[in-house]
Amino acid sequence: MNTGSANGPTGNERMLKIVCPNCGERHYTEFRYAGDATKSRPRHGSADLRAWHDHVFLFDNPKGAHREYWQHVLGCRQWLVLERDTATNTTGRSWLASEAAPP
Amino acid sequence: MTERYSALALARHAATGAPWPRVWRKAEPKPTYDVIVIGGGGHGLATAYYLAANHGVTKVAVIERGYIGSGNVGRNTTLVRSNYQMDGNTQFFEYSLKLWEGLSHALNYNVMLSQRGQIVLAHGPSQLDVLSRKGNIMRLNGIDAELLDRADIMRLLPYLDYSAGTRFPIHGGLLQRRAGTARHDAVAWGYARAADRLGVDIVEHCEVTGFISVGNRITGVRTSRGDIHAERTAISVAGHSSHIAAMAGLRLPIESHLLQAFVTEPIKPFVDHVISFGAELFYISQSDKGGLVFGGHIDGFNSYTQRGQFPKIQAVAECAVALIPSMSRLRLLRHWAGIQDMTPDGSPFIGRTPRDNLYFNGGWCYQGFKATPATGWCFAHTIARGEEHALVRHLALDRFERGNGHDEYGLGQWTYRQ
Ligand SMILES: Cc1cc2nc3c(=O)[nH]c(=O)nc-3n(C[C@H](O)[C@H](O)[C@H](O)COP(=O)(O)OP(=O)(O)OC[C@H]3O[C@@H](n4cnc5c(N)ncnc54)[C@H](O)[C@@H]3O)c2cc1C
Numbered sequence: 001m002n003t004g005s006a007n008g009p010t011g012n013e014r015m016l017k018i019v020c021p022n023c024g025e026r027h028y029t030e031f032r033y034a035g036d037a038t039k040s041r042p043r044h045g046s047a048d049l050r051a052w053h054d055h056v057f058l059f060d061n062p063k064g065a066h067r068e069y070w071q072h073v074l075g076c077r078q079w080l081v082l083e084r085d086t087a088t089n090t091t092g093r094s095w096l097a098s099e100a101a102p103p
Numbered sequence: 104m105t106e107r108y109s110a111l112a113l114a115r116h117a118a119t120g121a122p123w124p125r126v127w128r129k130a131e132p133k134p135t136y137d138v139i140v141i142g143g144g145g146h147g148l149a150t151a152y153y154l155a156a157n158h159g160v161t162k163v164a165v166i167e168r169g170y171i172g173s174g175n176v177g178r179n180t181t182l183v184r185s186n187y188q189m190d191g192n193t194q195f196f197e198y199s200l201k202l203w204e205g206l207s208h209a210l211n212y213n214v215m216l217s218q219r220g221q222i223v224l225a226h227g228p229s230q231l232d233v234l235s236r237k238g239n240i241m242r243l244n245g246i247d248a249e250l251l252d253r254a255d256i257m258r259l260l261p262y263l264d265y266s267a268g269t270r271f272p273i274h275g276g277l278l279q280r281r282a283g284t285a286r287h288d289a290v291a292w293g294y295a296r297a298a299d300r301l302g303v304d305i306v307e308h309c310e311v312t313g314f315i316s317v318g319n320r321i322t323g324v325r326t327s328r329g330d331i332h333a334e335r336t337a338i339s340v341a342g343h344s345s346h347i348a349a350m351a352g353l354r355l356p357i358e359s360h361l362l363q364a365f366v367t368e369p370i371k372p373f374v375d376h377v378i379s380f381g382a383e384l385f386y387i388s389q390s391d392k393g394g395l396v397f398g399g400h401i402d403g404f405n406s407y408t409q410r411g412q413f414p415k416i417q418a419v420a421e422c423a424v425a426l427i428p429s430m431s432r433l434r435l436l437r438h439w440a441g442i443q444d445m446t447p448d449g450s451p452f453i454g455r456t457p458r459d460n461l462y463f464n465g466g467w468c469y470q471g472f473k474a475t476p477a478t479g480w481c482f483a484h485t486i487a488r489g490e491e492h493a494l495v496r497h498l499a500l501d502r503f504e505r506g507n508g509h510d511e512y513g514l515g516q517w518t519y520r521q
């Protein structure tokens with residue numbers, strides 16, 4: 001396994017792998033990406049158009065730490081939250097989206 | 104001052120052996136400018152050139168973090184075309200193509216525009232209906248478009264897969280003869296040189312790290328080489344749009360994604376046109392060096408790594424072989440990625456921002472290279488006049504607030520599906 005060099009990619013940058021809490025480490029092509037998981041949807045029935053606009057159309061799009069949704073479509077089909085650094089693709093923790101973030 | 108390129112200059116240098124001068128000066132940042140353009144990609148350089156050439160604004164600095172050509176302007180697949188169908192896009196991209204047609208002369212630099220024609224394929228009657236509608240819209244706008252049937256395509260592109268069992272049979276296509284390719288590096292170098300000749304400072308290896316402001320007004324930038332002040336500041340950093348805008352307190356309708364491109368080993372002239380597959384996002388052309396250059400979709404999740412994922416190689420190779428079976432015998436020479444600024448409707452932004460004297464251009468998705476001349480033209484106008492050029496009024500940063508999304512492909516508001 002490539003461990004990276006001064007100017008080359010690290011192993012994680014080479015091939016994105018995601019740990020599904022149910023199925024273990026899998027290639028990212030088994031998953032469907034679904035965007036920023038830190039956004040919270042305005043309440044149903046909310047008439048605050050600004051809040052809806054910001055929710056649907058604006059992105060933090062950080063260069064660095066990102067929390068995002070993936071669905072394991074070719075596995076257990078569960079939704080999970082993954083921590084990933086968008087500048088390096090290094091992945092961190094992952095947990096089921098139906099559960100609270102681990103401490 | 105760099106000298107003008109001409110046959111005479113060529114003969115003189117050949118006869119005397121005198122070295123050619125630097126193509127542009129190595130400028131040191133000055134303390135103040137009229138306009139700072141952040142980002143020395145094709146768009147930033149074109150903007151600086153038209154600020155000087157069209158508006159007489161010559162106290163301009165282009166601030167580039169790396170070297171000229173290191174961003175997407177040097178990474179794209181070089182397609183230029185104007186076959187759009189939404190009002191606003193149609194006129195803008197045709198204006199751009201017209202500028203392309205005179206660009207080598209205007210810049211005194213050969214951008215190697217090759218109007219070899221682009222053929223978009225249809226794989227069934229309904230898809231051909233959609234293409235004929237697009238062709239009609241183009242022709243109503245005075246843009247060339249020709250509908251092709253299967254026999255036409257067999258004559259023009261004899262090497263495609265016409266076998267009976269093929270998954271996506273070729274039914275017809277739409278040809279824009281004036282579409283084609285241009286040499287991407289030459290576009291960057293040509294604009295850089297032409298802007299430099301008009302007095303623009305091109306400052307390389309200088310990273311913008313923040314903004315200087317007085318109240319709501321942006322008055323300059325902080326950089327790795329010190330503070331630089333300016334009357335007006337323009338952001339044109341493609342994949343880094345959100346990153347830079349955040350330094351001015353702005354959140355954008357943009358996500359940064361990876362787009363890869365691929366080139367095979369060089370072969371003799373084979374693919375004479377630009378061809379777009381109709382069953383997937385896949386397009387191919389042949390470079391002057393002989394390599395087949397092709398690309399497909401973005402990788403699908405936001406990233407600033409500038410390094411593509413392997414499965415995309417398989418995806419595009421499958422498209423390539425489905426379309427041109429003989430390509431299975433070719434070896435891939437290189438693949439690379441650029442950071443692409445994706446928007447919720449697939450259309451870009453050019454215009455003013457909520458911060459006074461700060462202008463923004465970005466969100467070009469797959470289409471920023473062909474847009475380079477018109478973006479520079481319209482963005483320069485917007486900065487010089489403080490008001491958007493008529494051709495880009497539909498590209499306002501706040502268009503979603505007003506329900507005016509501009510979705511050419513009708514895909515919904517997912518940046519990663521555009
Ligand atoms: C693989 C690929 C294929 C493509 N194919 C096509 C195509 O066939 N046709 C087409 O029309 N379009 C295509 N595109 C899109 C097109 O390349 C881009 O939309 C366009 O180049 C973006 O504008 P630019 O040239 O100014 O960007 P860039 O060249 O990326 O310029 C932005 C510059 O900003 C600089 N910058 C970033 N941060 C800072 C900072 N903090 N301080 C100073 N400078 C900074 C960067 O270093 C960079 O040089 C493609 C893109 C990719 C990635």
Ligand SMILES: [Zn+2]
Binds near residue numbers: 022024076077078
């Ligand atoms: Zn799973």
